[in-house]
Amino acid sequence: MSLDDRKLEVLRAIVEDYVETQEPVGSKALVDRHKLGVSPATVRNDMAVLEEEGYIRQPHTSAGRVPTDAGYRLFVDRLTKIKPLSPAERRAIERFMVGAVDLDDVVHRTVRLLAQLTRQVAVVQYPSLSRSAVRHLELVPISTTRLMLVMITDTGRVEQRLVEMPGPLADGEVWELRLRVNEKLAGQRLADTPPLVQKLVEECAIERRASMTCLASILLETLVERSEERLALAGTANLTRGGVLDFQGTLRPVLEALEEEVILLKLIGDLEPRTTRVLIGDENQIDNLRSASVVSSGYGPGTTIVGGLGVLGPTRMDYPGTIATVRAVARYVGDLLAQN
Amino acid sequence: MSLDDRKLEVLRAIVEDYVETQEPVGSKALVDRHKLGVSPATVRNDMAVLEEEGYIRQPHTSAGRVPTDAGYRLFVDRLTKIKPLSPAERRAIERFMVGAVDLDDVVHRTVRLLAQLTRQVAVVQYPSLSRSAVRHLELVPISTTRLMLVMITDTGRVEQRLVEMPGPLADGEVWELRLRVNEKLAGQRLADTPPLVQKLVEECAIERRASMTCLASILLETLVERSEERLALAGTANLTRGGVLDFQGTLRPVLEALEEEVILLKLIGDLEPRTTRVLIGDENQIDNLRSASVVSSGYGPGTTIVGGLGVLGPTRMDYPGTIATVRAVARYVGDLLAQN
DNA sequence: GACTGGCACTCTATTAGCGGGAGTGCCAAC
C-alpha cells in the first residue's frame, strides 16, 4: 500500500512536532496541534501504516511515535520546500562577514556565523589546494642553508615550508631559483604541477641542480602529497542543547569524530556544485556519528567548488531551516571569494 | 591550630584516593589503603580539623570527604614532589614530535601530544607576535592595485594580509617598497615597530608617499593592533571521561569557554619563565570554568617565552602527573624552536 | 470502504516506603 497525501501529512506533522518538542508524539496531540480534519483513531491507523513502512517507530509499546532515519529522509526529499531566508537572517550574514580582511578571517567568521545561525556544530574547509592554482612562489632566505618557501594561491591560501638546502647558497642563487619556479609554476593548477616540477629539475643548470632537486622535493610534498586540507570548527557547545538526549546519552563519540580531520573532510567532501547535501543518521557511514545528521554544501566563485562547509547536529534537527542557512552562507562565501 | 605532618598526610591520602576513585573517601577506607599507623577514629579527628580549616568537605552529612579547591591548592603547593617523566613518556614525546616540518605542524603535534599524554583538553598558543621579531617582509603583486603582504617572523610564524593600493603601482615600485620596509623593520621585535613604521612614511620619497602610507597602515594593523594570537585545541573528547560527574552535570559552559580565544589566552597567558602554573577551580576567575583546573607553562627557546601551552581538566585531576607532562612538553617544544 | 468513538491493555515515569550500609561525631577509657 502506498502512502496517500494524508499519511505524508501525518509524517510531516510528526517530524515537525518531534523536532520541536523532542518527545514522542501521539495521535491525540497531533490532531490537536495540526488541523488534519480527522480523528485520532484515523491518525492511529495511518501511523500504523507509516510504522510498517519504516518511517516512524515507537520507542516502546504505548509510547508516541518518533521518526526513523528513513522518515527524515522522506521528509527532506518530498516534504520540505526550501524556505527563503528571512531578511533578518540575510542582514545577519552581511553584518557578520563585512570587514573580513583575509582568508583566515573569512573562514573563521564563516564558521562562527554558521554555528550561530543554525545553532549546531559548524565546519568550514579552507579552499582545497588541489582545486587552487599557484599565484606566486616566494623564497625567503632564513640562514645560509635554509629557505622559507611561501606559496600563495589564487584562492588566497598561503602555505609555507622550511627548505633545508644541501649547502650554502651562492650569491643570486635564491633569486634565480625563485625566477625559475615562478616561470614554470605560476598560474598552474596545483593538480597539474608534479610533471612541471619534474621538468624544472631536468632543465636546471648543472651547478644549481642540487639546490633545485632539494627545493623540488619540498615543492612536491607541499603541493600534492601532504595535500594539506585545513578546517575550521565552531559551535561544539551547541551539541549540549537539548540535554544529552540526542546522541544516545554521550557526546564522547561525537566529540571524538570531530577531532578527526579525515572524518570531517569526508563529511563535507565530494559535493556537487550548487546543491546542498543532507546526510541523515548512519547515511554518513561513520559509526561515531550514527545519531547525527550533516547538512553540507560546496562553495566557490561562480559554480565552481573550491571547498566545502556544513553543519552537524542531531538527526532531530530543523532540516528546512538548516538547509536554507547552509545554502545561503555557502553562496555568500562563494561570492566573497569571487571578488578577490 | 596548625596542621601537623599526619594531618597533611591524611590530606594527601584523601586527594590521591579521590582523584583515583572519584568517590568521597571515608576514614575506614583511608587507613585500609594507606599505612597511616593510626586508627580510623584518629583519622576522623584529623579530618574534622581539615574540614574546619576548609581543605576538605562532605558532600552531605555522613558521606566521606572530598577535597576543596583549597585542599587541592595545599596538595599542589606542599605535598607534591615533581615526579620525573618515565622513559616511556619521554620516548612518546620524541616519537610524536620527530619529523615536524613547520610551525603549524609543530603546534598541531604538540597539542595532540599533550591531550593524549594527559588525557585532558590541551591548548597551545602559537608564538606570540608581540614576542617575535620580523625576519622578512615580502610583497607579492596580486593585481595592479593589490599586494599580498607576507610577514615571516623569527619564531616561524607567517602572517599575510591583503593590501589595497590607492592606485596602480609603477614599475619597480613593489621592489622599492619591499626594500625599504625590510631595511627598516627586519630584525626588529614587533613590539618596537610602530615608531619605525611611522618613520618609514616620513622618510619616503614624495612620489611613493601614497602607496607607503597605505602599506604602513596595514603593517601597523598586522603587527600590533590586531595582535593576532592563534591557538590550537585538542582533546575535547576527554572532557567526557568520568561521565558527566565532573563539571557539575553539564559540559556546556566548559565547551563554551573553550570556544572563546580570549578566555583560553587568559588561561595560558602571563606565564613566568621556567615555571608551571596551576590554576585550581575558580582561581581562574572564569565563571564557566568553576570546576576546572588549568596547568600551563610558557615555552620558548632557552629561558625566554614566546607562547604558552597547557591543559584543562576537572579539578579532580592527577596534578603531579599533569604538571610533569606539561613541563616536559613545554621544554621539549622550546628546544625544538631553539633549533630553528 | 473509510472514518469514528469506545474500551481494554501495555508500558513508562513517578512516588512512597523500607532496609542496608557507609560514614560520621561524640564519649568514655586507655
Next chain:
DNA sequence: GTTGGCACTCCCGCTAATAGAGTGCCAGTC
C-alpha cells in the same frame, strides 16, 4: 593524644503502587 564503641544521619537501591499517555482493536456509522 589515641582508641574502640555506639548512636545517629543520610544516601542508595529495591519494591510496590499509582497515574497517565498512548496504543490496537472492534463494532458502529456515514
